[in-house]
Amino acid sequence: MKPLIGAGPSAFAALICALVASFFVVVPAADSPAQAAPGDNLIINPSLEQGTDNPSCFSRSGWGTEAAWTFQPGRVGGRSVSLTIQGYQSGDRKLLQSENAQCAPKVTAGSTYDMQVWYKSSAPVSLTMFRHTAQGWSYWGNVKQFPAANGWTLAQAPTPVIPEGTDQVIFGLSLNANGSLTTDDYSLRQVAAPQPVSDQLIVNGNLAQGATIPACYQVAGWGQRQATTLMSADVPANSPAGTRSFQFTVSGHVSGDAKLLQSEAAGCAPAVTAGQQYDLSADYKTTATGLTGFSVFTHTAAGWQYWTDLKALPAVANWTTATARTPPIPAGVDRISFGLSIGGNGTLNTTNYSMKKLQAEVIPPAGGPELEGSWDVLTTQLPIRAIHSTLLTDGRLLLIAGSGNDGAKFAAGQFRAVVWTPDTNVFKEIPVPYDMFCAGHATLPDGKVLLAGGTEAFPTDNQGPNTFKGSDRSYYFDPADDTFHQLADMAGAHWYPSLTKIGNGDIWSAGGINEKAEGTVLTEMFSSRTMSWLPQNQVPQTWSFWGTYPHMFLLDDGKMFYTGGHTFGNGLPGTGASLYDWATAKIWDVPGLRQKDMRDQASSVFVGPAQDQKLMIVGGGSGVPHSGVARLPGSSY
Structure with a gap:
């Protein structure tokens, strides 16, 4: 079986199922x-x-x-x-x-x-x-x-x-x-489970440990009412394995409330710092006719006491996440405890308690444009449709259009690129040997620019809009002579590939559409030392379709992170974001990305400083403005 994904990215899910099914003899489930x-x-x-x-x-x-x-x-x-x-x-x-x-x-x-x-x-x-x-x-x-x-x-x-x-x-x-x-x-x-590095301050937040009362929690409340409790298997979708919820059922309510709080036992109620603020959250659903509150208690040398209700919560039939931020912690307070309270007849289920320190916002220093930056609208008109741009080591910009997404120019072999010198506003025309429209590009350690893939064929009149065919050609641009130089072809064709530089200066490449207008699962590696693409059998293969122009970033441990950003790639399996060890071809799903199938043409970027290893993805899909920040191993976020 060829390691290809047929009929474009949208067919990936169905075909990968068929691929896996063909690999294994399945014993009937028991x-x-x-x-x-x-x-x-x-x-x-x-x-x-x-x-x-x-x-x-x-x-x-x-x-x-x-x-x-x-x-x-x-x-x-x-x-x-x-x-x-x-x-x-x-x-x-x-x-x-x-x-x-x-x-x-x-x-x-x-x-x-x-x-x-x-x-x-x-x-x-x-x-x-x-x-x-x-x-x-x-x-x-x-x-x-x-x-x-x-x-x-x-x-x-x-x-x-x-x-x-x-x-x-x-x-x-x-x-x-x-x-x-x-x-x-x-x-x-x-073997022993590793101790996770986490900024989570709540112990047993998903209530998985404990018998009739979750470990590190206590039942509290006051007033005239009858309240019964129950550990329940009813939990929000996508909760961690073992998650339970705690249910209050209140009847005969005259006054007061009932709530589940972190207990006073050592190591349970989280420690806090005076003057610091904290973000709290818990998942809940309730049928209560009275108010459901977000109640917080504080501990000082004098003991525990009620502090405040941060907000009132509406009755909701489906699981909902309640969030709140504390005021600055008062002087003398060393621990706090919080919970959602039910103040009327009905039921309240809660789980997935969370508490994290509010990270201080970094305010850039005030100053002029040289410190804060500014935008100017230039009167310069670009002479080409610049599909690709690369900053060269001498300060000029290489702008590539290829055919510029113009089928007539493709048929006529009219492919264009220019080098722009911003200081003098001069554009130098550069001969282009093939259609580099929708190629991949990366800067090599010596300042040359590697170009890989591109357009081999445009759709014909009787084909649909997504039947472009990829090219396997590869060139490098040398700023020393302003010329494209031919390299040996890639192992396979790629239209919309991503190129990512790894630690030794070599270039990893994957994704895109092949010469049959099908999504390719071929992973490629370019050696900057030999200036050549490695044979397929020398490159670890995942046989996974990353989509077209997948947003792939090199991390400080040598692995890569796929944020979930792509072009024309919705409907891929998994969580939408991945950690990837290119050296062993291993992939790990990264949970937490909201609406993974709305990341078409999103933007992804490192959130500085890069040493914190935080990446942000914003927008995409149908234009709904969603965003998220990935917490990578070792991140302080």
């Missing part, structure tokens, strides 16, 4: 077993002894060139499973746990797991992972490579930290060359 304790082997039938034609709870998996499968003697008795590939052309073959609730190991978000499998192989192999979310099964990446081994050898590696939304994983060793691979004795064991 009732889910109880969650294993930490340290237990989560693999069912780990030594492959059960099953006749195929080991129970395992599937012969892979794509491309077929393999012959046999049973062989086991590592310490019993049996193992061997596969042999001859006449290799593409793909891989591997033995994986079966993709169903009974067989695929269950995992917990935030934890890591130790993977082990014993093997013998006549060629190098890769430890490959897949994961399951609400959207189904998807490839997670090749975690580690292992050399050929004549005798039984242990392949061992930790999983990445399990991201939110992932509930099961499977793994195995994959062979993608002529030769044989024998495996036995699989193991997956949970």
Whole structure:
């Protein structure tokens, strides 16, 4: 099967389902077993002894060139499973746990797991992972490579930290060359969960711990009324695994209220700083006929006392997030506690309590335009439709139009670019060798500008508006001679690709439309040392469609972050934003992006200083002005 997405980006979701389905033999689902304790082997039938034609709870998996499968003697008795590939052309073959609730190991978000499998192989192999979310099964990446081994050898590696939304994983060793691979004795064991770095001050905010009363909380209230309580499984959609809500039911109300507060126990009610403000929130829904308030209590050397009600909340039938900001904390207050109060007959459910310190706004210094900046409207008229612009090292700007989205100019071979010198307002015409309209571009370490992809063909009269075809051509522009110089072609064609410089100066590229007017899942890498594109087999592949012009940013740990911004790319699976390790082809969903399918033609940018590793995405989609800020690992935001 070719690693391509047919019929453009809109077909991605349907085709990736078909792709995954073609890779795996699916065992019928069964009732889910109880969650294993930490340290237990989560693999069912780990030594492959059960099953006749195929080991129970395992599937012969892979794509491309077929393999012959046999049973062989086991590592310490019993049996193992061997596969042999001859006449290799593409793909891989591997033995994986079966993709169903009974067989695929269950995992917990935030934890890591130790993977082990014993093997013998006549060629190098890769430890490959897949994961399951609400959207189904998807490839997670090749975690580690292992050399050929004549005798039984242990392949061992930790999983990445399990991201939110992932509930099961499977793994195995994959062979993608002529030769044989024998495996036995699989193991997956949970190791200690990492301590998350968080600015969250509330303990047990989703009420997951505790019996009849959540851990670190207490029931409070006053007045003449009857109130009963209940821990409930009714929670907002997309809440973390294990979330519960706490329900009050009030009847016979004459006066007073009932509420759930952080308790006075050590380590429960959050510590605060005098003069600082805090942002509070909680999810709630209520049928109460009286007022629902946002109540806050303070602790001083004299003890606990009521402080204020920050706001009154309306009755809402569906889950809603209530937010409020405290006044500056008074002198002498060292802790606070808050909750939503029900002040009438009816029910109130609450969960997902949150409290974070208000970050001080950075005010730029006052001064003239040289400090604050200013805009001027120039009388200069650009001589071309500047689709692409790059600031050169000498202060000039390279402006590229190519055909300028003009089909007639494309047919006539009229492609244009200019170099603009702003100081003298001079435009220098630059010969353009092909249609660089909708190419990708990046500045190389020596100041040259790399151009990749572009337009190979415009739509014909009987085709729709999205049937442009991509080009595989590549050139570099040298400011020293103001000339485009030809390079070897890319491994595949790309129309609307993104180019991102990595730490060593090489250029990563992916996304766009190929020569068949189909979304391409091909990842490419340009070596700035050799001034050439690497062969496909030397570039880690995710086989994921990133969309067209995906907004990809290099982080300080060498990974990349996809903000969710793109062009013509709505409807992609997952949360809409991703962390991506290009070196291992592993991808992790990043939750929290609102309305991910309204990010068409959005804007994305680092929020300074860059050392804080915060990225912002604004706008996009149908024009509704949404925005969000991604909190990256190590961020202080």
